[in-house]
Structures are given as C-alpha cells and as structure tokens.
Amino acid sequence: MKNYCIKIPTTVQLKLNGNKCLLNGPLGQEQIILPKKCNLNFKFGQNQLEISEPGLISKENRQANQTVIGLIQQGIRGVLTGYRKQLELIGIGYRAKIVDRTLELKLGFSHLIFKNVSPFLKLTCPKPNIVVIQGTNLQKINEFAAILQRLRLPEPYKGKGIFYKNQSILRKQGKKS
Numbered sequence: 001m002k003n004y005c006i007k008i009p010t011t012v013q014l015k016l017n018g019n020k021c022l023l024n025g026p027l028g029q030e031q032i033i034l035p036k037k038c039n040l041n042f043k044f045g046q047n048q049l050e051i052s053e054p055g056l057i058s059k060e061n062r063q064a065n066q067t068v069i070g071l072i073q074q075g076i077r078g079v080l081t082g083y084r085k086q087l088e089l090i091g092i093g094y095r096a097k098i099v100d101r102t103l104e105l106k107l108g109f110s111h112l113i114f115k116n117v118s119p120f121l122k123l124t125c126p127k128p129n130i131v132v133i134q135g136t137n138l139q140k141i142n143e144f145a146a147i148l149q150r151l152r153l154p155e156p157y158k159g160k161g162i163f164y165k166n167q168s169i170l171r172k173q174g175k176k177s
Contacts, residue, residue, distance in 0.1 A: 004051040004069055012076055014049060016042055021072060025079025028136050032071050037064035078136035085145045089129040091160035094152070096131050098123055103131070107152045107162075118144065 008014055013024040021032040039061050043050040049072070053065055077083075089096055095106040103123060105113040117123050121144060122134045131148065135141050145164070154161035156172045163169075 002053050005045075006049045006051065006069070006073060006076070008047055008049055008076065009080055010047065012080055014044075014072075014076070021075070023075045023079045025076075025136075027079050027082045030075045030079050030136050032068075032075050034068055035064050037061050038068045040065050040068060074138055075136075078138060082134055082136055083138045083141050084132060084134045085141050086165040087131045087133070087145060087148060088163045088165060089131070089152075090154075090163055091152070091158075094160070094162075095128045096125050097128065098125055103148075105148075105151065108160075113151060115148065 009025075011026050015022045019034045019036070019038075021034060023030045023032070037060060039054060039057055041052045041054065043052070051069060053062070057065075089105075089107070091108060093106060093108060097104050098117070101117045101119075103115045103117055105115065107113060118140060120135055120137055120140050124132045124134070126132065133141050133145055149162045149164070152161045154163050154167070154169045156169055157174055159169070159171060
C-alpha cells in the first residue's frame with residue numbers, strides 16, 4: 001500500500017466527480033478522465049490531495065494509478081502556469097502566419113498549407129519562421145506540434161525542416177565528387 005501527496009496551490013480548484021477530475025485555475029480549466037483500471041482512494045487535506053492505493057494490486061493497475069497521479073500533476077501545472085512549445089521553420093522561404101484561428105504555412109511546396117487551430121491552444125508567430133504553441137494541456141500541445149513537424153520532417157542532408165527549439169539532428173555528409 002502506497003500513499004502519495006499532491007500539493008494543490010490556493011489558486012487552483014480540484015473537484016472529483018465519478019471518473020472525472022475537474023481543475024480550475026488562473027489559465028483556464030482542464031478535465032481529466034480517469035481510466036477504469038484506476039483503483040485509488042482520494043482524500044482532500046489542507047491544500048493537498050492525499051492518494052492511497054488499497055492493499056495488493058496487479059502491475060497493470062499500479063501503472064494505471066501512476067498514470068493518473070502524473071496526469072493530475074500535469075493538469076495542476078497546466079492550469080497554474082501553462083505549457084509552451086516552440087517550433088522553428090528552417091529553410092529558404094519557409095514561413096508561417098496566423099489568420100483567423102488558422103495557421104498558414106509556406107514550406108516549399110507548390111501550395112500553402114492551412115491548419116485549423118484548436119480552441120484549447122494559443123498560437124503566436126513572433127517571427128515568420130517561429131511558431132509558439134501555448135496551452136494548459138501538454139498532450140494536445142505535443143500532438144499539434146507533432147502534426148506540424150510531420151509536414152516537413154527535419155532532413156539530415158541540408159538541415160531543412162520544422163525543428164523543435166534547440167533540437168539538433170545528426171547531419172550526414174553529402175555526395176563526394
């Protein structure tokens with residue numbers, strides 16, 4: 001039997017309703033759906049959530065419990081401070097701009113690429129070759145960033161493509177003459 005304790009800041013409200021965990025904070029609200037394998041007991045204390053596991057449980061249930069604890073901690077951080085991911089477009093003529101909740105990308109193809117932005121995310125383009133994704137849900141941010149990166153994967157010969165900030169790839173030597 002293990003016990004866990006998650007500190008809840010005063011600006012964050014946490015409510016448990018059946019298999020849903022609702023979080024409200026300064027940056028918005030987040031909903032976490034708890035899996036059915038989750039077998040945890042929750043107890044609210046003074047600015048903290050005490051979580052305990054009942055007696056002997058299987059390895060699968062323990063992993064599900066650990067996932068739930070991690071998701072609750074992620075949700076608290078998301079509604080309190082938020083998450084942010086920055087993408088860099090490296091290549092001649094690679095540009096991005098935002099027009100009416102739609103991201104318009106120019107990636108060297110013969111056409112422009114348009115991606116609709118989820119209402120859960122906030123996108124900004126401080127420079128034409130930088131896209132900043134912000135939000136309260138880390139999973140949705142990473143998902144959207146991966147979708148964008150798949151449009152032009154970093155390529156090892158010329159070093160062009162869509163990169164995460166400070167991402168480096170192993171460059172390959174070109175053809176020898």
